[in-house]
Amino acid sequence: MPPIFPFTAIVGQDQMKLGMILNAVNPAVGGMLIRGEKGTAKSTAVRALAALLPELTVVKDCPFNCDPGDPTHLCQQCLARSGNLPCVSRPGRVVELPINATEDRVAGTLDLTHALQTGEKRFEPGLLAAAHRGILYVDEVNLLDDHIVDILLDSAAMGVNIVEREGVSYSHPARFILVGTMNPEEGDLRPQLLDRFGLCAAITGIKDKAGRMELIRRRHDFEYDPAAFAEQFAAKEQALQTKIVQAKKNLPEVGISDSMLSVISNISLEVGVDGHRADLVMMKAAITHAALEGRTEVILEDVLETASLALYHRARRHPFDDTGLDMDLVRAAAEKM
């Protein structure tokens, strides 16, 4: 396991970092797509995020990481267990889906060893099971085979992975934060998949010289002595993690007023989006942002700070246009209210 570059040591890329923190606090925000050129710290950031994920309480030995506190989403094995479910705590996890992954490894399949040894059918869980309640990370998501994309779409939509293949019928909860990175030069994503990513941020190279110099300096320090570098950022990392955990606690307390809801729907209508997912994501992101800021009520700033993350890939006016979202339009729509 190579040493991980600390999240808080990443220079710039505030939108991307915010998007990831929002997801860590509230997975319902719906994952994140990071668009950017080569060498813009996309993968570094995702791996760094893993270190910040709050601890999970899971059922002991459950291959699906079931949450003992949520009886409505238990897997079949946990449902079948009697008495109190044994619990363990473990760190949040990033499961990587390589683009050459095969369907059986992604969705799960017939357990061959078991079948040959005992003559019985058994389901062998795949990556979607491992990613339940964690992050499913797809590097270069735009290069993923179409039929694998279909599986992701299916389970991301339902929060359940239904397997009806190779003589196995099985379904298990699969609610994961889908994080993808892509280099737009390599081709674009299917609109349907694009829409499944709750948030989207475009990464650009850092413009100012000081920032670029700082980046080189940190990179050098990190490679020279990863342990010392991690030590240097330990306090910051700790603080951010505490903030995330605290925000998670605040989340159920956050309210949103009708006037904020109407700002959100007005922005959607002005910018022009398909369907309602943009509205929902904007609402959830704003609520999460408020929780992060320690507020119990969503204010305009929460909406505006997160709107571009929710709208970047959904605004209908300039589809796939790299100039991004027109924030002036968003502000004007918000002020109209």
Next chain:
Amino acid sequence: MTGRRQHRRVFPFTAIVGQDHLKLALIINAIVPGGLGVLIRGEKGTAKSTCARALADLLPDIPFVTLPVNTSAGNLVGGLDFEHALKTGQRRFTPGLLAAAHRGILYVDEVNLLDDYLADLVTDVSASGINKVEREGVSFAHEAQFSLVATMNPEEGELRPQFLDRFGLCVSVSGIASPGLRMELLRRIYAFEQDPHAFLASYAQAQQQEQQRISEAFSVYDSVTIADQQIDFIVSACLQANTAGHRAEISADKAARALAAYESRTAVNDRDIMTGLGLALIHRMRPSDKDRKVADANHEYAGRMDGPHSATCPRDPAGQSAPEPIEGDFLQPFLIRDGEGPDEAERSLRPGQAKGGTIFDIDENMMVSAREVRHKAAFERQKKGRRHRSRSQDKRGRYIRFTSQRTNNDIALDATIRAAAVNQKNRPKGSLAVNIQPEDIREKIREHKSRAVLIFTVDASGSMGTRLMSETKGAILSLLLEAYQNRDKVSLIAFKDDRAEVLLTPTSSIELARKKLRDLPAGGKTPLAAGMIRGYELARSGIRRDRKTLPILILVSDGKANVGASTRISYSMERAGRIYDEVFAVARTIHNDQLVQSLVINTEQETMGGFGMAERIAEHMGARYIAPERISAETISRAVRQLV
């Protein structure tokens, strides 16, 4: 190992904001005995599957079976029970999803992504009501009467006509435009997610009433009467819409009766009929005739109605959103908004000047409707040439079924074990439970559509005729949509002055391609060879990345080269020969490459005399050739399809 039903907290049906026609269609499907089938079309994020699942949750007595798009055939139709075979040596049938869906609903999300082979199986069984299984030495038949409920986003492609026909009703949904309702939707989802218990409790009564209402409607359905005159109207509307077969009128009739039953009436009224027709006809009308027929049907109906129609849709049990009365253009609310073809903003674009040359307008008349293309594509599907949909040798693609023919060691473990299972009684027992012999081995049949990459290499020099250029652009645009739906990629290279530029690397984003093409400037000299070289390089690099890529080089030019690629010499009489030598040499290289196919679209204007160079280039390239007078979306589309 069952678990085909998950118990989850589902957003209540009666709390869904808007989408009245969708809700009605699903309710009708639940009231009509045996169901009618509902196809839900619509853009992303419009509560398509939320609605379908919510109704299933409301009516727990109706089996609701989800068919995931990556299902393998054996799980769909059923097959040999290998555990039983191992234990007893006997063949026993283990039922599949079709058996589970009997007397219920078979639900498919993103149905247009379902593999053709599975779609055929579902179509067959749905038509006959019986699932006959002859596989793995098991011979079995069982009743399988189910209604299909499916969602699709038309951006991802269309359904084949025979599959489409299995859906009695079709609804087209889109996002809600009213800010007030959008807000209400947010408010309810917020409340649901903050405290699902409280939210479900607050809708418990409405849910209960709705459930009651549907089950009462179900029990009185048979006693609903419909007047001869009303049947007459349904039949003439269907005749006018030129629907194939009788399923449209049967569905409309049943839907109308169900609506009457839902409103506790024993007689069908005119509004029931209009709604029923709207839901039953929308996907069956001939697209080219659509507008006229709708207008006619409306006109005729208006003549028959006594007075304005004031009734409204059934009221929403939760008491919100009074739906609009149905009157006037009665099919309007149901009409399929394809979201295809250029939108209004683009329609109004005028040819203009841009930096570095003239931008030719896109000739909209040259665009075949995507639907026409699709219909033709469906019929021509079988005769496709290079695009193999059969076995994928490199173990990529979706595992659909299996075979006992051995070619590539891509073992289908499940099928192999099942094949071995029945013979275990007669085989010596080793350390494993299953003794597998070579004759048991089955291999996977995977479907991996090879993708075409259409490389448009477009002459953007000054000699290109205005009219032909805009016609060609229009034709190319209509190809883009087809390309996207076939999961093909497109790429765009323009050449003018002294170089060829890749404007668009292979992408499946039709929006991007459309934009680049629209803004393509023209003017300057013609470095034809440079353009062809660039196009060919792109084709080769595509093959390097994926051997299954089918590159098609589409050269759009008048063939009047006047700049060389290697020397960058400009045109003069004595150098013309050298420039063309170079062009022909490149053309022959492309010809000799068996993996790269090509097409030349000649845009030379006849009025200028013409040199016929484009045709000669096509000969050297071994390319298909389209003469200027034959340029149309149709001919280009056909030529491309023959190359794929």
